[in-house]
Every structure is written in structure tokens, then in C-alpha cells.
Amino acid sequence: MMQRMPPGQSLASGWQVPGSFGTSGRGPKLLSGGGRRATAISTVSTIAVVGALVAIFLLAPGSKEVRHNFFDLHDMWQSFVGNPNNGYYSVGKAIWLNIRMFLAAEVLILILALAIALIRQSASPVLFPLRVLALVYVDFFRGVPLLLVIYAIGFGLPALRLPFVSYQSMAAYGVAALTLSYSAYVSEVYRAGLNSVPRSQVAAARSLGLSQPTALRYVILPQAIRNIVPPLLNDFISLQKDTALVGVLGAIEANQAAQIYSSTVFNYSSFTVAAILFLILTIPLARFTDRLIDRDRQRRLAGAVR
Amino acid sequence: MTEAGQVEATEAIRIEDLCKSFGPNQVLTGISLSVQRHEVVCLIGASGSGKSTLLRCINLLEPIDSGRIALLGQDVTAPDIDQNLVRRQVGIVFQSYNLFPHMTVMRNITLAPVKARRMPRPTAEEEARALLSRFGLLDKQDEYPDRLSGGQQQRVAIVRALAMQPQIMLLDEVTSALDPELVAEVLDVIRELAAGGMTMLIATHEMGFARDIANRVCFLEEGQIIEDAPPDQLFTNPSDDRTRRFLRSIVDAGRM
Numbered sequence: 055m056m057q058r059m060p061p062g063q064s065l066a067s068g069w070q071v072p073g074s075f076g077t078s079g080r081g082p083k084l085l086s087g088g089g090r091r092a093t094a095i096s097t098v099s100t101i102a103v104v105g106a107l108v109a110i111f112l113l114a115p116g117s118k119e120v121r122h123n124f125f126d127l128h129d130m131w132q133s134f135v136g137n138p139n140n141g142y143y144s145v146g147k148a149i150w151l152n153i154r155m156f157l158a159a160e161v162l163i164l165i166l167a168l169a170i171a172l173i174r175q176s177a178s179p180v181l182f183p184l185r186v187l188a189l190v191y192v193d194f195f196r197g198v199p200l201l202l203v204i205y206a207i208g209f210g211l212p213a214l215r216l217p218f219v220s221y222q223s224m225a226a227y228g229v230a231a232l233t234l235s236y237s238a239y240v241s242e243v244y245r246a247g248l249n250s251v252p253r254s255q256v257a258a259a260r261s262l263g264l265s266q267p268t269a270l271r272y273v274i275l276p277q278a279i280r281n282i283v284p285p286l287l288n289d290f291i292s293l294q295k296d297t298a299l300v301g302v303l304g305a306i307e308a309n310q311a312a313q314i315y316s317s318t319v320f321n322y323s324s325f326t327v328a329a330i331l332f333l334i335l336t337i338p339l340a341r342f343t344d345r346l347i348d349r350d351r352q353r354r355l356a357g358a359v360r
Numbered sequence: 361m362t363e364a365g366q367v368e369a370t371e372a373i374r375i376e377d378l379c380k381s382f383g384p385n386q387v388l389t390g391i392s393l394s395v396q397r398h399e400v401v402c403l404i405g406a407s408g409s410g411k412s413t414l415l416r417c418i419n420l421l422e423p424i425d426s427g428r429i430a431l432l433g434q435d436v437t438a439p440d441i442d443q444n445l446v447r448r449q450v451g452i453v454f455q456s457y458n459l460f461p462h463m464t465v466m467r468n469i470t471l472a473p474v475k476a477r478r479m480p481r482p483t484a485e486e487e488a489r490a491l492l493s494r495f496g497l498l499d500k501q502d503e504y505p506d507r508l509s510g511g512q513q514q515r516v517a518i519v520r521a522l523a524m525q526p527q528i529m530l531l532d533e534v535t536s537a538l539d540p541e542l543v544a545e546v547l548d549v550i551r552e553l554a555a556g557g558m559t560m561l562i563a564t565h566e567m568g569f570a571r572d573i574a575n576r577v578c579f580l581e582e583g584q585i586i587e588d589a590p591p592d593q594l595f596t597n598p599s600d601d602r603t604r605r606f607l608r609s610i611v612d613a614g615r616m
Contacts, residue, residue, distance in 0.1 A: 258458035261419050262472035262524060263448035272471060276462050 133324030148311035171244035195238035208303035228300030247278035378427035389583040402570035405580035411563035451521030459505040511542030
């Protein structure tokens with residue numbers, strides 16, 4: 055008969071975060087030995103694996119050429135600082151364009167994707183044409199490779215010779231293309247978040263006389279967004295490095311600067327520099343995402359739902 | 361009943377021939393019910409008999425198929441009705457509390473007064489504190505729901521509904537999710553509301569409580585009100601066989 059749910063149990067299902075299986079961070083690990091012996095084994099095996107990889111690299115027949123072409127310290131430094139007189143740009147400066155494009159696109163994506171998700175979730179018959187449009191949009195931009203979208207926007211819009219929209223910078227077209235493509239993905243993440251909030255929360259909010267928009271704003275969205283922060287950040291890690299694709303339009307971002315260096319000096323070490331810079335950008339965000347996922351799991355293990 | 365206006369003024373809830381189905385599943389098959397102001401009416405019946413659906417229809421959380429619902433003399437099933445205005449006059453409390461987990465107790469209670477009734481936040485908080493202290497919850501105002509026991513959460517849910525100053529309260533099996541030892545604290549709150557003259561329609565499995573608090577008890581089966589009588593009569597001398605059978609099953613289960 056009367057079985058009491060522990061506090062919050064009725065809501066717990068709404069707080070599942072996809073993709074956290076307890077393999078990282080402070081929680082119980084799936085693959086864990088015990089104590090000092092385990093540490094010793096993992097140290098030895100790490101040294102062995104890394105050592106073997108380094109040995110293969112150093113002993114390879116073409117090792118010398120590869121080290122010269124990709125890891126030359128002088129070329130790495132030259133491409134990092136740049137030298138306009140010799141006809142190449144600084145990769146270190148160009149990465150700022152990636153960062154600016156990323157930040158601009160991120161804000162636009164968060165807004166556009168939310169709008170698409172809300173339209174797709176709406177039930178009003180008046181919005182039916184918009185719902186169809188949103189569905190077509192999501193299908194289209196998830197299906198077309200990002201590179202093609204960038205080409206289409208970057209070369210297509212200027213060719214139309216429309217006022218304003220045809221006279222923007224290549225970086226702006228890049229941001230537009232990234233926004234269009236990523237919003238399709240992120241709107242699905244939002245939708246998953248909205249669906250993860252129990253319907254009883256909607257009923258509770260509406261029963262208090264809150265209008266649909268007010269209930270959405272104060273009750274549904276805060277809970278939905280909390281659930282989707284890790285997958286959102288995951289998409290943004292991907293977005294950070296996809297800003298490199300905008301280089302195909304000729305915008306001098308890090309990858310394009312590295313390309314220019316390599317074709318001027320005939321050394322690929324500039325790409326290594328670009329790779330390192332991208333890693334410096336993405337790794338902190340990746341670790342931050344891990345921490346959020348971990349914290350979320352800890353909370354759920356503690357029976358809390360906040 | 362010579363003057364219709366007068367009759368309406370004392371009538372809190374009037375339901376006429378209400379039908380509601382979910383797909384092929386007929387849940388309410390012609391419910392008619394009248395609840396006067398300051399009256400407490402309990403709905404009893406097996407799970408699936410339509411008690412919860414009836415309450416959700418009155419609160420307009422479920423669209424009805426046919427029939428009419430009038431609250432405080434106003435037909436709320438008319439097509440041009442402002443549902444949000446209706447819901448502000450009718451509080452509903454659910455079996456599973458449904459507190460907002462991302463808000464403190466205080467924010468849970470003040471959200472609707474501030475956002476829906478445009479009450480200034482300080483006023484809303486003052487009124488919330490008054491309600492919380494009335495029900496012995498003042499020290500919980502800054503807690504999040506997951507830090508509270510089920511009984512405390514349900515009392516907060518009742519306070520949250522009361523903060524909109526409703527004319528009518530609908531309680532949907534509010535003790536069914538609680539540990540037995542936590543049931544009493546919630547029932548006490550409801551008793552106090554009844555003593556204060558609140559009009560209430562209560563779906564419950566607590567027969568002793570229903571007998572104790574109700575002016576009338578309605579027995580529902582298969583989406584119909586089988587019997588509608590004062591508690592003493594319904595529990596001791598039910599007129600319908602189906603009521604008798606239901607009550608016997610309750611007694612057999614040791615629940616009365």
C-alpha cells in the first residue's frame with residue numbers, strides 16, 4: 055500500500071544526464087585496482103606504452119624528415135610570432151580570430167537553438183507551419199557537411215550583392231555558417247532537456263495560474279538547462295575547433311595562418327603550433343565538462359535533485 | 361431555489377454531466393456534483409475510479425469532452441474563459457508534491473504570487489512567512505525541497521497553493537506517497553483549513569479522515585458518483601451494493 059518515495063525520488067528520472075557512467079573523476083571507477091600496487095602497475099605500463107610509441111617514432115625510417123618538417127623548433131617559433139615581411143602571419147595572433155568566432159557563434163547558437171527547440175516542442179496549431187520549418191531546418195543542417203555550409207554562405211551571400219548581408223567579413227560569414235549548422239544539433243540537445251523535465255512540473259506550475267511562458271521561463275527551462283549543460287559543453291568543444299574550417303574562406307584564423315606559413319617556407323611545423331593552440335583552448339573546457347558531469351553524478355548518488 | 365443568483369452565490373463548485381476520456385478509455389462518464397461554499401467533500405473509490413481526473417478537470421488541467429463546470433457561479437468550461445485566472449482561484453495539491461526542485465521553499469511559494477498576481481516580492485514573502493509559521497515550517501524557508509521530509513514537502517505544497525489565496529482547494533490523494541508516520545502532520549494541516557472555512561474537494565484513501573472531516577462523502581466507481589451522502593450514513597449504512605462492496609474490501613485490507 056503506502057510506499058513512501060524518498061524525497062525527490064519522484065523527480066529523479068528527470069535528472070538523468072546522458073553519458074555519465076562513472077568512469078572519470080572522484081566517483082567509483084569501473085576499472086580500478088587497489089592501492090599502491092595498482093599505482094605502481096599503472097606507472098610502469100604508462101612508461102612502457104609511451105616509451106614504445108616514442109621509440110617507434112624515433113626509429114622509423116623517415117623519422118628525421120618528419121621531425122624536421124613537423125617539429126622544427128625554429129619554424130614553430132617563426133610561425134607562432136609571424137613575419138609579414140616574409141609573407142606569413144602569426145599563428146599565435148590568428149588564434150584570436152578563432153576565439154572571437156567561437157564566442158560570437160556560441161551566443162548566437164544558444165539563442166537560435168533554443169528558439170528552434172521551443173518551436174518544435176510547441177503544441178499550438180497556429181505554429182504548425184513553423185514546426186514544419188523547424189523540422190526541415192534541423193534535418194537539413196544536420197545532414198549537410200559544415201564545410202559545404204561555410205562555402206555556400208561565404209561565397210554565395212557576397213555573390214548575391216544584397217545590401218548589408220553581401221558585404222560582411224569572411225569571419226562573419228564563418229560565424230553565420232557555424233551558427234546555422236550547430237544550432238540544428240544544439241536544438242536537439244535543448245529538446246532532450248525539455249523532455250527530461252517531468253510533466254508533473256508543468257502541471258504544478260500551470261495549476262498555480264502561471265501562464266505558459268512564465269511556467270517555461272521560471273520552472274521548466276531552469277531544470278531543462280541544468281540537465282543539458284554537459285552535452286552542451288561537449289558540442290562547444292567541437293565548435294571551438296570547427297572554427298578552423300572558416301579558413302577555407304580566406305579568413306586568417308590559426309589553421310589558415312599555419313597553411314600560409316607552410317606554403318611560404320615549405321615546413322609544416324606551423325600546423326603543430328596551431329594544433330597545440332587548439333588543444334590549449336579545448337582541454338580546459340573538456341576538463342570543466344568532466345567536473346560538471348562528476349558533480350552531477352555525486353549529487354544524484356546523494357539522492358539530491360537540485 | 362427561487363432565485364438562481366442567490367443559489368449560485370453559495371455554490372462553490374457545480375458540475376453537470378461531466379464526461380472525459382483518454383482515447384478509448386472512458387474515465388468520467390457523466391459526473392454531476394455540487395459543493396457549497398465552506399463545504400468539505402471527500403471523494404473515495406478504488407484507483408482508476410476517476411477521482412484524480414475529476415480534480416484535474418475542475419482545475420482545467422485536463423480538457424473535458426462534454427458537460428459543464430461552474431466555479432463560484434462562473435462557467436469555466438466556456439470557450440472564452442481565461443484559464444489562468446480560474447486556476448488562481450482554485451488551488452490543487454498533488455500526490456507527489458511537485459515542488460520545484462531548483463527553488464528554495466520561499467521561492468516555491470512566492471513564484472506564483474509575484475509572477476502571476478504581480479504582488480511585490482516583499483509583500484509576497486511576508487505573506488509566505490505568515491503561512492509558513494502557521495503550519496510550523498518557518499525554519500524551512502531557505503531549504504531546497506530535497507532537504508525536506510515527504511510530509512514537510514507536502515505541507516509546503518499546500519502552503520504554495522494557499523499563497524494564491526484560492527477560494528477552493530482540491531487535494532489529490534495528498535497523503536498517498538507518505539510514510540504512515542508522516543500522514544498525520546499533513547492531515548492536521550487540512551483539518552485546520554477546514555476549520556478556517558476553506559471549501560475543499562478531497563480525493564483520499566484515508567477513510568477515517570474522510571469520515572472525520574467531510575460534510576459529504578462521494579463514492580466513485582467507473583467514472584460515476586455511485587453514492588453521495590453524509591459520512592455517517594455512507595460509512596455505516598451505504599445504500600448501494602457497490603459502495604458496500606468497496607467498503608468491505610477496505611475493511612478487509614485493514615485500512616479502516
